[in-house]
Amino acid sequence: MPWMSRMAGAVCDGVHIHPMHSPGWLSDVQVPLIAEGAASEGRTLDDVTLVCPVIIAVGDDDEEIEAMRERNRATIAFYGSTPNYAPVLEHHGFDGLQGELNSLQRSGDMASMVALVTDDVLDHYTVSATWGNLGGVLADRYRGMAPNLRVMTYTALDHWRRDPDMLGRWSDVVGNLRDAT
Template sequence: MHVDVMTTPQPLQDIGELARRTQTAGFSGLLFTETGRTPYMNAAVAAQAAPGLELSTGVAVAFPRSPFVTAATAWELQEASGGRFRLGLGTQVRTHVVRRYGMEFERPGPRLRDYVLAVKACFHAFRTGKLEHRGDFYSLDFITPQWSAGPIDAPDPKVDVAAVNPWMLRMAGEVADGIHVHPLGEPGYIERHVMPNLAEGVEKSGRSVDDIAVIAPVMTIVGDTDEERDRERELVRTSMSFYGSTPNYAFIWDEAGFEGTTARIREKQKAGDFAGMAACITDEHIATFATESTWDGLADALISRYGGVASRVVLYNALADPERFERYGEVAQRIRTR
């Protein structure tokens, strides 16, 4: 099981040092989310600063970019990283795609499926000079040598998708190389929903479920004193209330035995009561959805919860401060050597 660090993209002048620290600390890789800054340029700088570090977008927003542009960017990053780049894609939500990016969002699941296939068709075209993809949303059939990145001395980049509901999970098993589990995706959700639906999708593709990477973000509460863990617990409580406010994710709470959690959070959210949102997350929620441990016990705790289920765990809050970052790196090394 690999252990990565999650980060939002940083100013480019800062990312090289972060990449070197991540590699030196003992992590497998860096995963870049997409917020106000794009993840791709950060990945490019990291690839040059820390050769050997595995890099991924987790996730880049698909629809604002054409499949060809995304494929060409991933291709260059795969070459620059020596074959250590994973392209993680997601739909985002309608408000962001339509009102912030000015793009279409109809039928996002089928659209993302077509997008993944179009990206892979572009990879094939870069090697062969022949581009042929005709889907319900994207049609690509023209490429010339001067507009092709050309072959690279590395395998095609793996293409992963963010998936939560059963249809998206089945789609990922059919056409993608991996899935990004939602940050609320505790092991019970992975066992109940992720693996069975992945297996159903994989059956259509003729592959094994072992061929699909399961990439799981993990919120951790770590410390050797009650005070240290209490401080971490409140940070996690706030993060969970943010993710738990989305109606599409309500079923994750409900099936874990916390029915109505999203409705209660949204009531506080509409009133602008952010402290009230966090208060909707009980210690019982946290015990189910986060991993709490002492520093010496964290490696065992993560292996116990995610070993045999996740291919990669991504530490959500490892970058809280430099001292803790180094200690998380020691945990990552212990997990990698098991």
């Protein structure tokens, strides 16, 4: 990943960040690598748009949010089982988790994989908020990360496909995010 991030900074107009990230990983590792690559070609981070999909648990109340968090555990377990994401987990002290998840995946034990994704792990790689607070929470989490960072939701399309009225809710989130930045 370091070589790819540097190369993207050197030659690309934009970089699509993987949803399996944390603000700490972005600010400590990935954004500096992209900036290093940009600088190698006389560019700056201003020249590179970072498109950042975010895994979100959103709802009207704690019960709805918790249901989405439980679904997100499976997403984090799946991504976390991939060897390329060991450094993303290790960055926050979750050493060995990738290997455990990978072993369980090979044996087909998804339930045990999900059980390994603790609330602490989940909180690093997902955003949890009510609909009314989501825009502000996203703004706070990603503010100042990079000059051209574009946050996008990982789940809005699924929400909208299930319930077309959700488009209005996501539009409100965008407005709240815009107001908070």
